[in-house]
Amino acid sequence: MKNKKWRVPFVYLTKQFADLDRYLKAIKNVAKKGDFTLGERLNELEKKMARMMKARQAIGVANGTDALLLSLKVLDIKQGDEVITVPNSFIATTAVIALVGARPVFVDVGDDYLIDPDLIEKSITKRTKAIIPVHLAGNPCSMDRIMKIASEYKLSVIEDVAQAVFGKFNGKYLGTFGITGCFSFHPLKILNVWGDGGMIVTSDENLAGQLRLWRNHGLKTRDEVEFFAHNSRLDTIHAAILLEELKTLKKIINRRSKIAGIYDEMLRPLEPDLHIPERNQEEAKISPTFTQYVIQVKKRAKLIGYLTEKGIEVKVHYPIPIHLQKAAQYLGYRKGDFPVCEKQADTILTLPCHQYLTEKDVMYVSRQIADYYSK
Template sequence: MEIKFNDFQKQYKSHHQKFDKAIKGVLNSGWYILGTQVADFEKKFAGYIGTKYAVGVANGLEALQIALLALNIGPGDEVITTSHTAAATALAIISVGAKPVFVDIDEYFHIDASQIEEKIHSNTKAIIPVHLYGQSVDLDKIMAICRKHQIHLIEDCAQAHGATYQNKKVGSFGIINCFSFYPTKNLGAFGDGGAITTDDKYLYDKILQLRNYGQKNRYEHEVYGLNSRLDEIQAAILLVQLEYLDRNNKTRQKLAAAYVKYLRQVKQIKLPPARKNSQSVFHLFVIEAESRDGLIEYLKSKGIATLIHYPIPVHRQPCFKEYNSYLPVLEDKIKVILSLPIHPFLTKREVKYICENIKNFYKSL
């Protein structure tokens, strides 16, 4: 049996008629940039998240970059974030000339809210927590810190489309919130894409300018902007994907429950903890595993793909060496974490096969 980590072919085939119709509709319209599909998606996505506004952009990194620019964060400023995530979060901070300040992680693999305040200085302008693996960070504590120190909260929701905290969707708590629609995401395009959500009309208008060369009116550039527009074809695809997001997230949750059922008695495995008052959408299912590297090779020999998210933390990447930090919990976790396949087209039978092979590996030691 071969089990892929993601299966985009099954995804396309599941709704190919709708995808084909959506793409053909854009091609026949002759309008490929900032047309009706983008406008429709922005309206529906804002409604889904529960914010007044959403703006489609080119990708998740530029969503964060535009968010920082909209808040006038730049050279001399500091932004607190996590090192345990994709590099895009820190790259966005660097791109505007600000300094990333890294905080260690908690048991949920998120930024440790209890350690944030000691990293705040007079030039700290924002906190960017990442809702990693599909589960919300401790938003109550982080929002309280932001209020106390009068700094901005920018949510990085790239892995948490549809996740909730206290029955409210992530992406609706910060002054600006950022999403990626990379194909692997719970809400994925057939290429790159991203979005920004906010309730602030002034920031919304500024974000619209920043994504389109800084233009308020055509050929009138009031600010330095980017070419960061979500295109019509990707918006049309995302409109189809949005129809099935809740259903797909429920499938992920059921698969996660199956993993827990089959692996809870395996003493060499630590299952992902669930944060109180939050509902994960399991973008990833990450375990902590003894003899991890041997397990990876064993599962590979059985046709099972696995990944590590992330093997090298951002603060230890060569390009971030000047921002190196002492993050002992993270350094320990990256030695044992392992991502098992989880996506809407995985079956419970396949999950059982994966778990049986995990058990067989540990029995063989």
Template sequence: MKIPFFNYSKLYLKDKEIIDQAYQSVMDRGAFILQEELKEFENALASYSEAKYCLGVANGTDAIWLSMMACGLKPGDEVLIPSHTYIATVGAAKLLGINPILVECGSDHLIDINQLNDQVTPKTKAIIPVQLNGRTANMDQVIDFANENGLLIIEDAAQGIGSKFKRQMAGTFGLTGTYSFYPAKTLGCFGDGGAILTNDDQIYNTLYELRDHGRGKNGEYNQWGVNSRLDNLQAAILLVKIKNLDEEIVRRREIAYRYTKAFSSIEMIITPPGPDENADHFDTYQNYEIECEQREKLMAFLYEKNIGTIIQWGGKAIHQIEALNFNSELPYTNEIFKKCLLLPMNTTLTDESVEYIISVIQEFYIQS
């Protein structure tokens, strides 16, 4: 049996018929830019997330820096960002001349509010919680901290779609929330794509113009803007796939439950919070990120057994990338990155595949 970390070709094949229909409809009509499928998808995602507005943009990175612009952040401002994130979160700030201040994550690998007090300065204007691995941070703590310090909240929910904290969806807590539809995401398209959620009328109108060269709904150009429109073909694919999103999440949670149950007795593995561990959290398991002893040996053993694994972000938190010149002291995050590992987690996995992965990992630690 061969199990890649992610099987991109199966992503298309499992929904081939309905995706082909959506593709053909767009092609037959020549409906490529800002067409009905995009509007329908934006409405569908806003409804699903219980947000007032949704705007499709070109990718998840654009969603972050466009949000920063629309929220009024300026060059020289500081934003608090957990170092356990993709470089896009931090790069979006740097692109605008905003200074990212990297902060610790906690035991669930999300932002640790208890470690932030020393990081706030008069220049600090916003906090960006990263809803990582299909889990939403404790947003009560984030909101309280933001209110106490007069900070805006912009959510990076690129990996968080469908996840909830106290029954509220990731991406709906802040002034804006951002999603990515990279193909491997829980809701992914077949290229790049992103979206921004907001409940604020003014922010929505600003973003509507920013993503399309500054053009408003009346067709007039009202400000400078950029070209960051979600391609209508990708919107058509997402419109088809969002109808099966709940089913996708159910399956991911089933796989997570099996992993968690199987590995709970192995002392050398720390699993992420289980599906039913905390009633405040509804996790969707975009990724299943463990901490494990003998990580490199385990990866090699799994590779020999034809099972693909990866260490997230190429194996480095943002502050550990030497070329970026951060001097952050984040000992807890450092320890996590000595042990963290992503196991295969997606709905192309069969029950047989999941059981094989479990048995091979159990075999490794029995031998160890």
């Protein structure tokens, strides 16, 4: 190993799809039938996902952003309304609120990177219609407290589960607490396709029927349009890929948890130079998915340079909070408005945590970090 540089990639998609024939066979079967749009395998996937999550309905859409957007549309959230969410998500969570004409209202997060339930009520006004909690990095939000507040103020909850497929809070699947749960199948998610894909899960049959119209031009039949709507269908070939992946998904999530556990053990002694990820702070039973393993570090820029030099690929999710983005200027927020989120934006670091890491890889990453702080 003397001359060979150790490499730890952030993701390993080529390895994930190395058994190409398995996936190509599934796609070929769709192609042979010419069943590309709203096909049989999509139907099968929707039924399977709903059953696995113990929800009534699952609706495949074009991507995770549309899953959120169509959820807002179907609830008739529009100009004049306010929607509460966090400033430390992927930009799409906020963008969809703005895209329907409503106003995004941010609430700061806790040490676990998740919406702080203690701060929600202060942000509710007469115009508030919904809350979008984000299960960031695969860590479950405090759904019991969020649902209680939502029910008291008669607000809808749209869960952003893009990073937490098959995570659980108190034994219940994330995405099944709110009126809808919105999933992304982007290639960097744990359950992923060869392009873009998404899904909405709901147990409201009436809403599900409406969402099926919202994703398909508002078409009630081939020739009758109920209302003007989007073209946002999950392709049948992507459904075929997802059905293959579902066979091993739970194993993958368990493997990621195991890797996170090794990181925890290896990195905990380095406190206070770094902090290992806080799990949800409530006394609930939670099952995170570790879509990301996010630590907080001192001297981040130099550490990134050091790790890169050692062949370790790391990222920052996300370095600029949404309220400080140019796109959000019109909302009038300022630096200092969300101190916890802002502090985290300067100190967070996402380590590789995918299922193809060996124990040796995880030890190697941890040791390099320890070496860096020992200097």
